Amino acid sequence: MKMINAIIRPERLDFVKKALEDQGYYAMTVTEVRGRGEQKGISLQFRGGKMSVDMLPKIKIEIVVEDKDVDKALGTICAAARTDKIGDGKIFVLPVERSVRVRTGEEVK
16 A cells, blocks of 8 residues: 655645545545745735745645555646646655554554
């Protein structure tokens, strides 16, 4: 199994969630996070002065998929999250060694 961590723009969450559900991926964890990448933040005009914001709001989506489904899930997330602008996000794929259901204690495969 693999865990996919996708950091995306907040306004793209509904698109990504719907696209994943359409592909059969219902279970996910969504967290509001702050960060920056190559864009190094943004400059805003506020009451006549310039203000620099270097940690931007983002959404982190975590899903766990079978090894064979990684490319399908990655493609789905990329297509739904893409705006073709800097700051669209990044996706990380990590190995999952074990998964245990809390309610029953059974190991999930």
